[in-house]
Amino acid sequence: MIYLDNASTSLIKPESVGLAVMEGINSRYFANPNRGSYEMSLNSLRALYNLREELGELFGVEALKVALCANVTTALNLVFNALLHEKDHIITSMADHNSVLRPLNHLKLKGVEVSYLPLTGDKIDLSYLDKLLQKNTKAVCLTAMSNVSGQVTHLKTAADFCKKHGLILIVDGAQAAGTMDLNLKDFDRTVLCFTGHKSLYGPEGTGGIALKGDIKFEEVFSGGGGNSNDDHQSPFMPDIFEYGTINVHSNLGLLAGVKYLKSMGLDKISRDLFELSSYLYKSLKSLEGVRLYGDHADPHGPIVSFNYKDYSSEEVADLLWQRGEIATRAKLHCAPLFHKAMGTDKRGMVRVSLSTFNSFEDVDKLIETLKNIP
Template identity: 40%
Template sequence: MIYFDNAATTLHKPQEVIDAVIKAMTSMGNAGRGNTSASMEATHTIFEARENIAKFFNIEDSSNIAFTSNSTEALNTAIKGTLKSGDHVITTMLEHNSVLRPLYEMEKRGVEISFIETDNLGNPLYADINKLIKSNTKAIICTHASNLTGNLVDIKFIGNLCKEKNLLFIVDVSQTAGVFSIDVKKMNIDILCFTGHKSLLGPQGTGGIYVKDGIEITPLKSGGTGILTYEKQQPSKMPTHLEAGTLNGHGIAGLNAGIEFINKTGIDIIRKKEEELMWRFYNGIKNLPNIKIYGDFNTNDRCPIVTINIGEFDSGDVAEELLAQGVSTRAGGHCAPLMHEALGTVNQGAVRFSFSYFNTFEEVDEVIEILKNIISSI
């Protein structure tokens, strides 16, 4: 199978990640729950992962990072933990449902939402942001890149604006962490939400949230932490403030190995390879008859994603034909309803090809030929 669905989850993991999970499964107990060798092994591994993640995102204090099961949990924590009735929040049309659905839930509780519109290529209209800011605006929340088009969002620009206007800046880096350098200080990010199973090359069930010092956030969950057992409230100190229950230590061990692989290989080298795969594919199909390609390809700064339709054919049918020929893609709505509305693809959906460092140029060339054959046969 040729796997071009890496924006959903990376299938091919470094061997080091697999080995780390296997080792953890045979040696790790419950972190912070006693002084047995198994518990201490888990505590040490999770601490090391927290430290490596802090360095990866230029976070000064690793205790400001709490582990979650994915970016969806992190985003729910950020949105529901910082917004309250009477607040106003600004977001974009590019957002995933992991941002939109928690926001719609908070809207029912009295939070007001405004959306930054896009141009015809799916880029946010940055000039409109100032017009949306009100006296009760609490935060701007946005993705770093569209999971549908691959368009990047200029989070440094928005971060500087948030700093100037004294607004919280909450960023979803699900599609970019592990491919693009992210610096919470330079980008003025107050809350960073990330997942482990995509370009960070870790196992599913891993992710996290960074919360800048001084930001009050209500925990999404409460429960056991291994400390302050007799207190009735969740401990106020990070990271236990946002970490209730047993952590996914085995998965975190794998995530740590994924980050170490990225550091060893070089994030710039990984990005260059993925971009080359994307451009080879794009240039090989852009002039095919009846091909529609979505997103902005007038810039080199974009995620390794190419999303298409063929004429008026349903995206699911196209993806099924590709799958029958051994190509795994993603069709449909991609959990990005507003982006599909903006592109006019609500009914048709779209077929997304997303590339990984572990894909090959031979795979790209083979899929280009498969698409040519599909188009010539319809």
């Protein structure tokens, strides 16, 4: 089996990740953090703080400015609802995922206004930021990397615009975290939402929010934690976004995944993935009947999407699996506005997404299998 659907989740993970989860449970060494002064409770507290430190170093924020939650979708929903109110305006883009679009569509029903940056090719056209700016604009939310084409957003341009106009930048880092530099040290008021189960190589059910700068969030979800005498959730990071019992065991796996990433070196991973995805792009481009979407200039994520001959994207993905046990992803990839802009909202695309566990031989097998589809 050749797994090429890493933009959905990294199926193949470092062995250390599974061992960390299993040993975390079987050792009986990790109890509920923040609920006791006994050793097993403190073990969990220390492990989670270690994870915050590792993530904080990766993203350029303080350890206690990292809140842990279930995934990037949860993170984005919490942040939107903690920041946006009736008559507020937010700018996003046509490249963004339904994890951004759907929560904002829900907030539209509550009086929040939303504008969308258009695409030029498969790139978000940031020149429209000035054109979409309104007096009531409060934030800009952008994907750091398209989950369909792998196109990288120039976040510093957006960050400079937000700083100039006193806005908050919200970043969907689902695809970029672990494949490119997402360090926020030179950013102003920025909220990075990330997931653990893709290129950070953690288990499903992990992710979080990393905060750079001072931003006031309102309580939108609350429960156990902090001082039991308080009537409300603590307004400070990370407690404002952490409620109830944290998924300690899965986060032990995420800690192992982040340590694997750092042991490999993020710069090396980015270079290797760019080299491999460039080989994929060029190999597909040389194949008769392939239509590619977007270019593959540096920087670019490890994602390439295409269509083949007159087949639907679902037919190609099914044939790749049936004939070569090659796992890819078809259809709209939860990014309907991107596909509408690219004219593929009916046909979709076949998405190939790579990880550090893929090889040039995997790409060759993909190309050979495609060649044998008449």
